[in-house]
Amino acid sequence: MDLFFSLALQIIYGVANLALISLGLAIVFGMMRVINLAHGEFLMLGGYTVVVATNNGVNIWFAMLVLAPLVVGIIGLIVERCLIQWLYGRMIDTLLATWGLSLLFIGIITSIFGASTTTVISPPLGVVKIGEYTSSGYELFLILVVIALLILVYLTLRLTSLGLVARATMQNADMAACLGISTSRIYMLTFSLGAAVSGLAGGLLAPMTGVLPNIGVIYIAKAFITVISGGVAILAGTTSASILLGGVNGVISYVTGPTFGEVALLFTAIILLRLMPTGITGRFFRKSQ
């Protein structure tokens, strides 16, 4: 029974982790149909923000929950104004440009901090005992944060006027523009918001993984697969795909070890896309966000 709980917790954590690293990408993709290949680097920048801030004496919670999203959000804003806004409607060029951007970020950070791991900050919460098994308290905290984040995004989309305008732009950008909404401003805000969520995710994961200039690579494969399997609906897509893929990854990892967990994840996603080319939300939950 203890084993069951501890395993279930591991799988739930895997699902939450997947949702956390994908949410920023999903917001940008769902709203703007832009796939941001520099997503991994936004996570990386969030991590670096936290490490640099804590090494300079800032409270780690403040650094993770406030500074990381703020800094990366501003970087996202600059990127959107300087680069992405010229490429709307040219999807492939956007992919290529953001890829160039990702290399650029890796290059800049390597020049500043060097190619090796910068001081690892320890997870600030202790361990939780489940019978004879232990689990990290920080993982539990992350699960709660992800749930809170999903609820927050849902409420923002559902209840605020910004959410209403954003949903209108998502459904039909031309019609929204006709009604006097500045879609270019909405896109700018969305991209910056997506970057901020990525920064938050990167900051929260930094104590678990440490930071490296090219740590983004670890995340992006999983994030892309989750977002594409989920489809265009931001919340329903991310959540359903995270649960499916995270579950598969968790179970296979438990049975065969971590080597084949990711392969199973990819395999599931490819078969899923063969059956539902527009992702889970292209077939189910069509009315959702």
Added chain:
Amino acid sequence: MRLYGTFNGTLVTAGLAIIFTLLAPSIFQFFTIITLTQVIGLSILTLSLALVWGFGGVLCFGQSAFFGIGAYAYSVAAVNFGGSTGAIFVAIFVAAAFAIILGYFVFFGRVSDVYLAVITLTVSLILYSLMRRTSGPEYKIGSALLGGFNGTGSPPLNMPGNASAMLFPMQTFYVSMAFLIVAYVFSGWLITTKFGRVCISIRENEVRTSLLGYDTRLYKIGIFGISAGIAGLGGVLFCVGVTRVTPDVFSLGQSALAIIWVIVGGRATLIGPVLATFVLYFLTASLGSQQLLNANLVLGSILVVFVLLVPNGVVPTFSKLFEKRRAKRYSRLKEHRIKMRKHRSA
């Protein structure tokens, strides 16, 4: 005779490449020749991407996955067979077969362009993390250890049928160059065949092509598989040049390099990307030897600048300029002739 964009042009370029091959040993130092063998492998990778992307319209971001699979398949097969000749064919076959299986899922699922790009990239990245974890004696195929992070050794090429007669670096260079020229002429020929023309029309307008009665999915799988086979061949030459293959062939940087080379060289040509590979490789290598600028930084800037300012690449931009100038000169001559005629009749 118009040369640019025709099969005659391809043959002329191939002839120039043969002259280059024969002259290279007397121009370059021995060490450069060894490096050139690796670059030839990479340029075949770029060629395959130019074929599938520029002519098939299939945006494959993970072309280096097939490149890496080719390299690994060659290394494993050559160790097990004890000779390289059969292993080369195994490598090409395995890479192409992998692409066809992947192609079945994505093309028959009618996955859109952008999804396809991301899926292929993801496949490459997953292979990267998979191969990095294969250290330890339990991960082996036949008698070849996969070696995890450090990769596995690649046996050198040998004379067909005689495994003990290994080729010298100079001979390996000649063989690689021959492979490059054959692959280039083959690609140039392929796009002039009916199959190639259908692929080009799919690139231009997939719906219209399928309305004309072609099963576009099969053609796409076809060109995807062929280009993956060529990429596999590139992987073979690359790992022979480096003498080992590591998981880095699957890394994000490797895929990015291939894309950058194709974009800089020009998407709708075959020779542009190949030339861009040679020029940019040596440019990056010389950047790597100094500390001032990080190579990633430079590559990233090149990619961003080219996408924003020169989206067609260098070769098409130049040839367009050239054509325009020729057209202008021609029209000026014509005007002059008309004026003379009027003058004479007056």
